[in-house]
Amino acid sequence: MKVKNLVLQYEEFGDPLERLALHEMEITPLQPNEVLVKMIASPINPSDLIPIRGSYSHRISLPFIAGYEGVGVIVDVGKNTSASLIGKRALPLRGEGTWQQFVKSPSEFVIQVPDSFSNDVASQLYINPLTAWIICSEYLALKPGDTLLMNAGGSAIARFFTQLSNILGFSILLVIRNEIHRNELYELGAWKVFNSSTANINEAVMDVTGGKGVDVSIDSVGGESGELLAKCLKQNGRYLSLGLLSGIQVDWEKINKEFGIPPDLFSLRRWNQLASTSRWHQKFTEIIDLILKENIKLAKINGKYKFKDFKHALHHTQIPGNKGKVLLTHDLNDIRQQ
Template sequence: MHAWLCENPTGVDALTWKELPTPQPKSGEVLVEVKAASLNFPDLLIVQNKYQIKPPLPFVPGSEYAGIVRTVGEGVKHLQVGQHVACLSGTGGFATHTIAPAALCMPLPAGFPFVDAAAFIMIYATSHHALVDRAQLKAGETVLVLGAAGGVGTSAIQIAKAVGARVIAAASTDEKCALCKSIGADATINYSTENLREAIKALTDGKGPDVIYDPVGGDFAEPAFRSIAWRGRYLVVGFASGPIPSLPLNLTLLKGASIVGVFWGGFAKQEPKASAAALAELAQWYAQGKIKPVIDRTMPMQELKAAYAHMGSRGVKGKLVMVN
């Protein structure tokens, strides 16, 4: 097998494409032949030693991937050799083969392409947990999605529409706003050229959004939160812009609003049955055509460093997927 090995987490340049012995699965594990692996923001942080999870060295990055089960470890009952699976295990995906915990493998229904499957769990599970579980979003409510043209942003638009909500998508270019409209957003805000608070006010008749989905953080968090509706829910999904914002807590009092943390990894560990039920609903929505990952492009696995550079340029719309 071959894999991108991180022996020193100083950044993307330290990754090397190496030939390694193909491992054998232990109890509760499976060997997966990787067909596709998506590139997510945590995959950049983890090779820079900036992510909250710091795997022992050396490790193979690639948190999310899809492929074919080639060997099954002892005690694994729900997966068979030859089965198609998607997995979000945190590491191991940027390779030709990887060992995956069987419990974290999602069996793929027939006709679910590997590229879509590799771009599925992280963004849709996060957005489903955020909007359906944590925000208790209801039909007819209004959702503001920040960073709406990215991976989680595009999934949030689709899930909010599947629930029956109105979606305002905020992104940094007219091209990204057009993409958001094409996948169901009811209105868009280009926050490079428009004043965010004024645009929100105009689009909600002064009421503000019931739910704000924020995977960006940084400078937009406070103006967005100041615009939230009475009893609004502000979803803290991530900090793609870098800085972690500080919000004046008196605003929660004045707005009767909630600041709600969204950490799908913790949810999946603490509440595995609820997480599995959410994934099953998402697979059903995919089969019904309600949700479909937006794929920016696919690239050969060996061009991973170029893919990281493209992601770093903030030019990605949807998901980047590496293929073997």
């Protein structure tokens, strides 16, 4: 009896609603150092959707299974992997795409989940927490007195940066486009929140920084929104490109010419390639510890959809001012056997 695996895959770049499709595939045998994880829940992040639209087509070979994070239960292991892992909840990372019912992952990169974590929390432990924590504590080494300006202030990762500002002592200024986010961001610890539809961001930033500008700008949007952040930097300030929500690259030549700012792009994928296995696990230990101590709270879930209802889930993520995460979920009844 073979278990069939349903996967969400795209064969061409474009609108995720049009390009993503369910495919039924056989599960190939595990390599000696792999584990097989039966997925429980996977969030829909902007970083999951941007590649489907083709922004990173240079490094994606089609067809491609979507999804970068999620939580599940280990149901099988390769011959060189301890059978004691079977039955453990885990994050199957740095292997196959996670938008499928069964995910294979190298055992050395599997992150086990504390029993006290709900599946909602566990499913979100990778992309935003690891990225923000590495950037703040290591890549930028932010410290008390530093000022950080970030666009896409209503995003889940901006909320994570905001909470980290309380822990590391830096001040964060956030740019939003929807007032629905303002009060929550202040409650999380933001120093200043600016609405780009009603305020001149450069003037507002210069006003609160006494005309000096900020130490660091982090762009998650790209295009003109990203270029605006460069204008808000102090002399010799640092500009970091993190995301591409607009799908439009910033004009690096223009930024370098007008502001003397060299290109600086943080890539979690690149960091993963350079980090040792022990360092990888240490960073997760630090993140998990922060959450266990309730110093950090992850996004609330405001929508859960069965895996086969992925189009409804994608529509939900496009609701203006959407707060919280949308999850793709699985249960045992989804498994087809023949």
